[in-house]
Amino acid sequence: MSGIVTELGIVGLMISSLITLLFYTIVSFNKREDKRTESFQETIFQIHTMHKDERAEWKHDATIRQEQTNDALKELSCAIQDLVKTHDISIKV
DSSP, rough: HHHHHHHHHHHHHHHHHHHHHHHHHHHHHHHHHHHHHHHHHHHHHHHHHHHHHHHHHHHHHHHHHHHHHHHHHHHHHHHHHHHHHTTTOOOOO
């Protein structure tokens, strides 16, 4: 680079300054982009973890609802059987 400055004088100095500024801008932009990407990845990981926890809660709640439904169906079935026995009703399926 110093060869350009000595041959072209002030124009060479301006060219080398612009090249240096361009290089600095690119490097600085890449560093900021890397930080943003890292922050984004961390946020995505946190969202994924929260969603995984929510899915576990949903599964637990669904299991409880299913057990309650099964119990209600058993009680209903027993009540129908008792009615059939007490009133001597025949049910054709």
